[in-house]
Amino acid sequence: MIRVQGLHKSFGGKPVLAGVDLAVGRGESLCVIGQSGTGKSVLLKCVLGLIAPDGGQILWQGRPLEGGARPAFLARFGMLFQGAALFDSLTVWQNVAFRLRQRMPDAQARAIAVEKLARVGLGPETAGLMPAELSGGMAKRVGLARAIADDPEVIFFDEPTTGLDPIRARRINALIRGIVTETGATAITITHDMDSVRAIGDRVALLQDGRIAWDGPVSGMDHAAPLAGFLGNTPPL
Ligand SMILES: Nc1ncnc2c1ncn2[C@@H]1O[C@H](COP(=O)(O)OP(=O)(O)OP(=O)(O)O)[C@@H](O)[C@H]1O
Numbered sequence: 424m425i426r427v428q429g430l431h432k433s434f435g436g437k438p439v440l441a442g443v444d445l446a447v448g449r450g451e452s453l454c455v456i457g458q459s460g461t462g463k464s465v466l467l468k469c470v471l472g473l474i475a476p477d478g479g480q481i482l483w484q485g486r487p488l489e490g491g492a493r494p495a496f497l498a499r500f501g502m503l504f505q506g507a508a509l510f511d512s513l514t515v516w517q518n519v520a521f522r523l524r525q526r527m528p529d530a531q532a533r534a535i536a537v538e539k540l541a542r543v544g545l546g547p548e549t550a551g552l553m554p555a556e557l558s559g560g561m562a563k564r565v566g567l568a569r570a571i572a573d574d575p576e577v578i579f580f581d582e583p584t585t586g587l588d589p590i591r592a593r594r595i596n597a598l599i600r601g602i603v604t605e606t607g608a609t610a611i612t613i614t615h616d617m618d619s620v621r622a623i624g625d626r627v628a629l630l631q632d633g634r635i636a637w638d639g640p641v642s643g644m645d646h647a648a649p650l651a652g653f654l655g656n657t658p659p660l
Contacts, residue, residue: 424449424609425470425577430479432465439465440476441633447626449576452603452610454620454641456653457630463613466630467579470611472497501575501608503599505582507566509554515540516550519568539568543598560591564598571602578603580612584619596622617653620644629653 430443439462447453457463468474470481472493481488483496509518517524519539520532537547543564554562563583570578583599584592596619603610603623612623620627620641627644629637637649644650 424451424484425611426482427466427470428480428482430466430469430481431477432462432469432474433477438633440469440479443479443630443633443635445628445635445638447609447611449609450607452600452612452623452625454612454614454624454627455630456614456617456620456627456650459615461630462633463630464581467581467611467613471500471579496577498573499575500577500579501570501573502579503563503566503570503581503583505585507554507562509557509562509565509569511554513554514550515545515552515554515557515565518554518565519572521569522573535572536568539572540565542571542602543568559586560595563587563591563595567595567598567602571606571608574606575608577609577611580610580614580623582614582616583612583623584614584616589618592616592618593622599623 425447427443427445430440431438432440443466455463455466465474469476472488483492486492488496516533516536519536523532523535533550537550540549545561545564549561557565580599583595587595600623610623612619614620624641626639627641628635629649637647639647645654
């Protein structure tokens with residue numbers, strides 16, 4: 424469904440992406456891992472069109488994500504930002520319904536927001552709160568409700584457990600997995616957290632030295648030598 428082919432990107436002559444090839448199928452959940460500074464965010468920004476790659480292309484449903492295809496793609500995607508990234512001056516429901524309000528009356532948008540909040544475990548009493556009144560875990564759930572508000576076909580999760588304690592991180596991972604399975608959305612998660620990979624992913628890809636150094640099923644990652652440094656164990660003999 425989304426295919427990245429030969430993606431190149433350098434900054435100031437320093438290559439960050441040096442021929443990234445990656446594909447994620449419809450309804451599949453892919454996790455992209457890699458050490459800090461390996462270009463995971465640059466890869467994500469290229470897919471979203473926030474950075475223009477130097478070479479290579481990104482295909483969505485077999486067509487290059489260029490020109491008119493990009494707005495069509497962006498209309499079908501949702502994103503959970505690192506740190507939730509809520510608008511401080513908007514209430515919880517207004518944050519969740521941000522996109523919906525551009526094309527439907529507030530009463531209808533609010534009803535959908537309340538329904539999505541319920542899906543992430545937040546009651547209707549949270550709808551009128553301001554982001555400053557939320558705990559970190561609640562803010563993450565609101566961010567998740569916003570990501571799914573418009574029933575996206577593709578959802579990006581950028582470091583979904585950053586800043587959460589292990590118990591809350593586990594709950595968010597379970598919530599994400601449940602939502603991905605239930606909606607059939609294609610999911611791409613960028614993470615350092617191997618517990619997230621196990622909980623959320625069907626497949627995992629390792630970005631290293633500007634390329635995908637390993638790509639395989641989550642069930643096979645314990646035996647993948649290139650991933651040993653991430654798993655904190657040594658590869659089996
Ligand atoms: N706009 C930019 N201008 C110059 N260099 C950039 C720019 N964006 C990213 N880089 C460089 O590209 C490299 C990869 O950055 P990126 O943020 O993608 O890493 P990352 O894998 O997402 O790291 P982390 O896990 O720490 O978030 C870094 O060396 C960074 O300094």
